[in-house]
Amino acid sequence: MHEMALAEGILDIALKTAEENEAKRVARVKLLVGEMAGVECESLRFCFAAVTKGTAAEGAELEIERVPLIGRCPLCGKEQQVERYSFLCPSCRSGALEIISGRELRVESLEVD
Numbered sequence: 192m193h194e195m196a197l198a199e200g201i202l203d204i205a206l207k208t209a210e211e212n213e214a215k216r217v218a219r220v221k222l223l224v225g226e227m228a229g230v231e232c233e234s235l236r237f238c239f240a241a242v243t244k245g246t247a248a249e250g251a252e253l254e255i256e257r258v259p260l261i262g263r264c265p266l267c268g269k270e271q272q273v274e275r276y277s278f279l280c281p282s283c284r285s286g287a288l289e290i291i292s293g294r295e296l297r298v299e300s301l302e303v304d
């Protein structure tokens with residue numbers, strides 16, 4: 192399961208950070224998840240709760256911030272939010288938008304105690 196592998200990756204980062212800071216536990220993890228990252232947030236939450244059991248990150252709050260899908264038009268240079276997966280530039284109607292954000296998945300910040 193895709194989300195389970197992601198949850199394990201997040202846990203690794205969280206535990207490593209806690210260790211580096213000589214913290215006893217991980218309190219909070221903030222994630223940035225692009226609209227097009229292909230991640231089911233509810234499923235990820237469930238997996239995160241499962242993999243953190245019995246670790247220093249057990250009970251950590253998982254905050255997920257969605258990043259909108261933004262494309263830039265190579266013809267007119269406009270940056271705009273991609274609506275309903277329509278990649279034709281709504282401004283000049285001739286360029287195909289190139290994705291500049293919305294595919295990311297990363298740990299934005301961590302709080303450890």
Ligand SMILES: [Zn+2]
Nearest residue numbers: 264267280283
């Ligand atoms: Zn355009």
